Amino acid sequence: MAHIVGMDVFDVRFPTSRQLDGSDAMNPDPDYSAAYVVLRTDDGPDGYGLAFTIGRGNEVQAAGIHALAHLVVGRPTPDTAAELAALSAALVGDSQLRWLGPEKGVAHMAIGAVVNAAWDLAARRVGRPLWSFLAEMSPEEIVGLVDFRYLTDALTEAEALDLLRAAEPGRAERAAHLRAAGYRAYSTSAGWLGYSDEKLVRLAKQAVADGFDMIKLKVGASVEDDVRRMRLAREAVGDGVRIAVDANQRWDVGPAIEWMRALAPYDPYWIEEPTSPDDVLGHRAVADAVRPIRVATGEHVANRVVFKQLLQAGAIDVLQLDAARVGGVNENVAILLLAAKFGVPVCPHAGGVGLCELVRHLSMFDYVAVSGTDENRAIEWVDHLHEHFTDPAVVRGGRYLAPTEPGFSARIRDESLARYAFPDGPEWRDGLL
Amino acid sequence: MAHIVGMDVFDVRFPTSRQLDGSDAMNPDPDYSAAYVVLRTDDGPDGYGLAFTIGRGNEVQAAGIHALAHLVVGRPTPDTAAELAALSAALVGDSQLRWLGPEKGVAHMAIGAVVNAAWDLAARRVGRPLWSFLAEMSPEEIVGLVDFRYLTDALTEAEALDLLRAAEPGRAERAAHLRAAGYRAYSTSAGWLGYSDEKLVRLAKQAVADGFDMIKLKVGASVEDDVRRMRLAREAVGDGVRIAVDANQRWDVGPAIEWMRALAPYDPYWIEEPTSPDDVLGHRAVADAVRPIRVATGEHVANRVVFKQLLQAGAIDVLQLDAARVGGVNENVAILLLAAKFGVPVCPHAGGVGLCELVRHLSMFDYVAVSGTDENRAIEWVDHLHEHFTDPAVVRGGRYLAPTEPGFSARIRDESLARYAFPDGPEWRDGLL
Structure with missing residues (x-):
């Protein structure tokens, strides 16, 4: 042993x-x-x-x-x-x-x-690879991974089991589809705040040329700058491409609503982290005010209990799972089950160091064995630092390829x-x- | 300089x-x-x-x-x-x-x-001493201590200033009252789960003899044990003494409600930490179900944003400030102002190492300069480890004496x-x- x-x-x-x-x-x-x-x-x-x-x-x-x-x-x-x-x-x-x-x-x-x-x-x-190791477990095994403490007012073990059993038919077909076609990505690489307008426009056009149908811009430092950058980005990519914006917790509730009204003419797809990641009621107030713009959050959501409330309150339209913020695979399985229960699409946070490598496994597991769908789902893609990993994430034509190497892809190269x-x-x- | x-x-x-x-x-x-x-x-x-x-x-x-x-x-x-x-x-x-x-x-x-x-x-x-150093600042200075980020949907700077100005009359009288009569305490020393029934009864009676009009029991391991311990405690102290119970986050929402129904015949004053400290909506569900028993929490509430929501949601009847969990005096001033705005009494968490020493300053500042009242307020008292501090908390006749030494009383003896x-x-x- x-x-x-x-x-x-x-x-x-x-x-x-x-x-x-x-x-x-x-x-x-x-x-x-x-x-x-x-x-x-x-x-x-x-x-x-x-x-x-x-x-x-x-x-x-x-x-x-x-x-x-x-x-x-x-x-x-x-x-x-x-x-x-x-x-x-x-x-x-x-x-x-x-x-x-x-x-x-x-x-x-x-x-x-x-x-x-x-x-x-x-x-x-x-x-x-982790995604297929997980996706071949039985519904009972998967439910057994989850700590239901503090969740049972929103999701019981029995309900989770029902969800997983309902997704059992088609597992093999969906896994085959992933191996053939990968999983949709969106690109954040164009939109960092520190970039010039020229660089933003160039990278936004490049993203579309590379096959992405969704990009994301960082906002929140200056509303005038953001309106200009959003307009430039919209002109660069046209109406058929989704543009999400991300405020990284910059605002209080009132300013978040005002800012999004200024950006609304350029059709932002979602507003990400409009305010404190701890503020369930604040997110709900923003969501109620800015519809049809969606509210997204998750990269700083501390645990499944906060996600539970964001879902219970109808405070988010998109759940941004993070592979490395919460207590690992087990808690993320709980979060995927909660999202499936409430019918909210999961579009994971990635970028950083190794997050693209890790989180693709979780979205692919979700597609095969939990939600059973990839509709309105996409994994964030930031094209840097992948060269440091032994099993780097690869995106082609705007889609993450399914990992084939054994493991969870977090290994950093010795050099x-x-x-x-x-x-x-x-x-x-x-x-x- | x-x-x-x-x-x-x-x-x-x-x-x-x-x-x-x-x-x-x-x-x-x-x-x-x-x-x-x-x-x-x-x-x-x-x-x-x-x-x-x-x-x-x-x-x-x-x-x-x-x-x-x-x-x-x-x-x-x-x-x-x-x-x-x-x-x-x-x-x-x-x-x-x-x-x-x-x-x-x-x-x-x-x-x-x-x-x-x-x-x-x-x-x-x-x-x-810190409490009087703070309590002699002007309303403008006190408001200037607070980071209002993420709070303005519940409390603006102008509202905070109004609250503080309203509490200016009577500051000197209240400070004099503290110096003469101290601030109400309640005792947790009788109720640790590890204690025998005999020790619990003996210590509960001793607390009343020592002048306390409120004690607290730990609960949550076994409902049968808790009903017995609560009954013994009630028999020991009589009807005129408040008995709070504390579950230390042991329950989900449903079990919290059932457990408190079992204890209700013995008139628990509050249920503390019935569930996850992150679960604003869970606390509200418990509060709605167990009234007139109060819901209290705070020692593990991470920051002012979560306290804000607990107050906005009507999820707590008692706010348990902690001197050392959040970002220090500045954030605790914000939390005291939020509690005053919502009219919820603050009964700080203490015990541990140095928490009694520290938090008495905050309650006394609140009484003199923020809420202006000590009604239904009491500071937790646990009588251990004080001997390690150079300016230990002292409780006499069930009341914390007002500190007179310079500082915030956190200094540990060199030995x-x-x-x-x-x-x-x-x-x-x-x-x-």
């Missing part, structure tokens, strides 16, 4: 702030970073996971992962759905560590990194790990800062 | 799990701990603050505080309301660190510890700091574990 015999944690940072890639109204100069975890085993492959941060504080995130080692090291490798559920429960359930959240922020993202690494390990051990180690890797040590 | 020239961070843990003090339905064996911060200055007193945790992970909390040093060290000591507001804004506003929350969990508690240390420093420098340092202090090193 194989065991997890060690946990290594790495602080890896990419100096993205030098190019203004990733700049938005709340995050002017991010250095995209990962608190990266390797579960070492005594037999067979290791497992890889990460928490994404944007620079300073990545060492705190790494410390949060270190604090979980006593719950992981020494265990047999978790190979079954039940064993993966037990590991997740042990991590979420440590009563002393729970105080640091509960189930939010640094402590919860640390759990997510380790849970995801355990899933990566399990999928590698059976030689399957990148060495070069971008903070603060001692050559990229940081040699005075580039 | 004095400057902050250094920040020292200490991991201090008290082995409370050996006695089952502090045991409840979610936290069976806490080791009450502090990530303790000292702001060192080059002239005059230093400043002291802390984040409270319950053991494992305290080193992560300490790392979170360390990550803030670049924003604090080298600054002139913040002496005025405006300077204290600027420091708080700098800490909350670091765009890279913000990703780790935003404004929740480890990263936010770290900000709270540093902000509170800065307030301690400022109050020491003028030789005043305690040395003895309980983790893992190298003699209490931990010498094999007691």
Whole structure:
């Protein structure tokens, strides 16, 4: 029997702030970073996971992962759905560590990194990409992955089981479709706030030429600038392409509504993160006021309890799952089930470091085994930093290809790990800062 | 001009799990701990603050505080309301660190510890206890302390100013009343889950003999046990004493309602933390179902945005401020103003390490300068670990005495700091574990 015999944690940072890639109204100069975890085993492959941060504080995130080692090291490798559920429960359930959240922020993202690494390990051990490893589990196994605590007023175990059973017919066809045609993507690469108008127009046209039918612009710093940029983008891509806008939590409820009225003539598809990610009632107030523009959020939603309320309140029209914000695969399965129950499409947040690599697995699992549909769904695509991964996300013709390599795709190349180690890797040590 | 020239961070843990003090339905064996911060200055007193945790992970909390040093060290000591507001804004506003929350969990508690240390420093420098230092500021200065981002749909700056101006008459009389008579306390010391029935009855009677007119029991592990313990407590204290119960987030919405129906015959005054602290809509559902029993929460409410919604939704009847969970004095002033706007009484969470010491200042400030009333208000009192503080909280005849020493009372005695340092202090090193 194989065991997890060690946990290594790495602080890896990419100096993205030098190019203004990733700049938005709340995050002017991010250095995209990962608190990266390797579960070492005594037999067979290791497992890889990460928490994404944007620079300073990545060492705190790494410390949060270190604090979980006593719950992981020494265990047999978790190979079954039940064993993966037990590991997740042990991590979420440590009563002393729970105080640091509960189930939010640094402590919860640390759990997510380790849970995801355990899933990566399990999928590698059976030689399957995570999405298909998950999608071939029985409805009972999938329901057994979920912690229903705090969910039962919105979704019971029995209801979840019914949803999964209803999606059983057609699993094989949908998996075959993914392998043949991939999963729809949308592009954020054109719209960073730090880009010039010329660059925005050029990249927006390029996105359409590359096969995307949806792009996204960052907004929220200046309404005049945003109206101009939205107009330029609309002129560049024409009426047939969806343009979403993303305020990155910049506004209070009132200003969010006013700002979206100014942008409405250019037909924004959704407004993302109009206000605090904690503000369920605020999102509902914005949603009620800006329809038919949709409200989207999720990349900073702390856990399934907040998603539950966003759905119960009718506060969001699009749920933006994040692979590395919540407690890993197990909690994301819960969130996919909640979204399916409420009939809200899931369009995951990606970009950052490794998020495209990870989250495509979850959307593909959802399509095959949970919602059973890809209608009005698309995964965010940002074309940077993929070269650092051993199994990088690939988008062709505006669609994510289905991963075929074993695992959850979070493994960073050894050379990148060495070069971008903070603060001692050559990229940081040699005075580039 | 004095400057902050250094920040020292200490991991201090008290082995409370050996006695089952502090045991409840979610936290069976806490080791009450502090990530303790000292702001060192080059002239005059230093400043002291802390984040409270319950053991494992305290080193992560300490790392979170360390990550803030670049924003604090080298600054002139913040002496005025405006300077204290600027420091708080700098800490909350670091765009890279913000990703780790935003404004929740480890990263936010770290900000709270540093902000509170800065307030301690400022109050020491003028030789005043924090509550009176704060309560003598003008309404304009107090409003200037608050970050209104995400609050304006519930409370505007102008409304806050009106509230504070309305409370100006009588400030001196109320301060004099506090100095003469203190502030009402309630006792949790009788009701820990780990205690025997005999100990519960004995301590409940002792609390009443000591002058308390309200006690609190932990519930949530077994409904049969809770009904028996509640009955015993009611018999012990009689009908004239309030008995609150505290489930520490143990339940989903449905079970919370059923459990409280079983306890209702013994007249519980409030049910505290019936479910997830993130579940605004869940709290509202419980509140609607269990009236006239009140719903209380707050010790794990992550920030002012969640408190805002609990108040907007009518989900709580009692707001349980915590001195060390949110972003420090500045955010707690915002929360006191929100509570005053909605007319909900504030009964702070205390206990832990240093929470009684800190939070009495906030309730007393509220009484003098914000709500202007102490009706239906009481501060939690747990009689342990006070001996480790240089300015310990003192309760006599069921009332907190008004602090008179300069500062915010978070300073830990040097001997305690040395003895309980983790893992190298003699209490931990010498094999007691």
